[in-house]
Amino acid sequence: MSLSASDLAFMRSTVVASFPDVVTISRLVRTPDAAGGTTTVWSTIATVQGRLMNAGGQEIPIADSITQQDDQGLTLPYGTDVTEKDRVAVQGLTYEVVAVSAKSWQAEMKLTLRRFS
16 A cells, blocks of 8 residues: 555654744864865855654773763654764764665654764
């Protein structure tokens, strides 16, 4: 069974209406500089609605100690231009995009984030 275009559009609008967070997506952009090299800056490519949630964590050994690595989940509107090379800012914090889920019901996108320090 497949959904009609109008059913899918309704599902997408319902999902987006439930998102409480404003999400700013940034991408690393390289531009030529006056010396013939390049300058890299994080540039905002989109601002969308989304939902941030705790995705669990894991303990990672670093040097002689154990560090807690807490990943976050982020749900965005289906079709949002975002990749694993991007960063997102939500609720006043910046995160690196670790994964973009290829699985979808074509109503939303799921991302895994890691806090950028």
